Amino acid sequence: MNPTERRALAGLASLYVFRMLGLFMVLPVLSLYGTEYSGSTPALLGLALGAYGLSQAILxxxxxxxxxxxxxxxVIFLGLGIFALGSVVAALTDSVWGLIAGRILQGAGAIAAATMALAADLTRDENRGKAMAVIGASIGVAFVLAVVLGPLLAGFGGLSAIFWLTALLALCGILLVWRLVPNPQASARRAPQKGDFARLLAQGDVWRLVCGVFFLHLLLTMLFVPLPLQLVDKLHLASEQHWKLYGPLMLGAFVIMLPLMRLAEKRHKVPAAMRLALLGLVFGGVALMPQVEGRWTVLCLGMFFVAFNLLEALLPAQLTRIAPAECRGAATGLYATLQFLGAFVGGSLGGLVFGLGGAGAVATLALGVLVLWALAWWQMRAQQVSLAGS
Incomplete structure (x- = not known):
């Protein structure tokens, strides 16, 4: 990469870490500390967990x-300002409905599509896969940091401390993009034309990727509704000590993921790596089963996190390879829409099922979701091969 590409990638990857850190820090603690909000129930806390995904998906x-x-x-500056405002609303409330409102407003700062498109604008074709993989990996970095910092901050100042830090990180993100990220050349993209988006939607491999990110984030938020409580019950680990498990576990998962990602890219085995990661996600549901305890729970979570981080890196890299430059923002918008819609559905559905049937019911539902995902992916993969051969 040339210096401009490295500078752009450093700034945008850091922006992703800042923004996703604020969103992910809530995951391991909301079901534990959300009971302090007036009017809270398992279903409403699940809704609060996934609520930001609804407005993200719409916008x-x-x-x-x-x-x-x-x-x-x-668009990025506007979105970060709205995200900061939603964080302040969530930090000041003592009601579960105020928490939900703040999370929805956070989600209205929907900049994932514009950020991925800007990264694609600022990198050459031969480096774009690397750039998207780095950005995808930065989400994994944010997740690692979040599951460590979230319990620490919540133990210090409750959920409000997390939301105040999130607002500060959003403002830092504005400064970062303004000062560090270059402006793309006018020739980097042409104006979108009528029919561009329709042609994009007609590609089967596009739908394979966006369905993948939908199911990925549905599973993540669904599993994190009962998971913090399961760690207390199964491992007898106090809530303020959860970072001691998440930190080494996520760091190890990330270290294992990186060579797998590089190997898949180098040997052109990305579809095979994705199928392997899909199998690894099964262990997230297994970890919640009542029969699985102790070190087996930890092992299952580790395998789930390796698979999650691998898919988080590979999916956007594949999408930006096949999306035309003139509608790359729309393509990444579709991707981000399904990503955050999955988070909303997963949090809401996970909270409802957990309230009705406990962690075992959530585990069963998660495994059912993986079966649907596998069927959708194999069908779309077959279509992609057919198109390539025609």
Whole structure:
């Protein structure tokens, strides 16, 4: 990569870490500390966990398309400002409905599509796969940091401490993009034309990837509804000590994921790596089963996190390879829409099922979701092979 590409990638990967850190820090602690909010129930806490995904899902495509027309940076600045405002609302409330409102407002700062599109604008074709893999990996870094920092901050100042830090990180993100990330050349993309988005939607491999990220984040938020409570019950680990498990576990998973990602890219085995990661996600559901205890729970979680981080890196890299430059913002908007819609459905459904049937019911549902995902992926993969051969 040339210096401009390295500078752009460093700034945008850091932006992803800042923003996703604020969102992920809530995952391991909301079901533990959310009971302090007036009116809270398991179903409403699940809704609060996934609520940001609803507004994200609604606004990703519109803001992605606007970034094709207005430019990437103005949309990113607007989204980060809204995200900071939602964080302040969530930090000040003592009601579960105020918490839900703050999370929805956080999600309205839907900049994932514009950010991925800007990264693609600022990198050459031969380096774009590397750039998207680094950004995907930065989400994994944010997840590692979040599951460590979330319990620590919540133990110090409750959920409010997390939301205040999230607002500060959003403002730092604005400064970062303004000062560090270069502006793309006007020739980096042409104005979108009528029919571009329709042609994008007609590609079966696009749908394979966006369905993948939907199921991935559905599983993540669904599993984190009962998981913190399961760690207390199964491992007798106090909530303020959860970081001692998450930290080494996530660091180890990330270290294992990196060579797998590089090997898949180097040997052109990305589809095979994705199928392997899909199998690894099964262990997330297994970890919640009542029969699985002690070190087996920890081992299952480790395998789940390796698979999650691998898919988080490979999926956006594949999408930006096949999306035309003129509608890359719309393509990444579609991707981010399904990503955050999955988070909303997973949190809401996980909270409802957990309230009705406990962790075992959530585990069974998670395994059922993986079966549906496998069927969808194999069907779409077959379509991709057919198209390639025609």
């Amino acid at each position: 990703q495509i519109p803001l992605g398309v606007l970034s094709d027309r207005w430019g990437r940076k103005p």
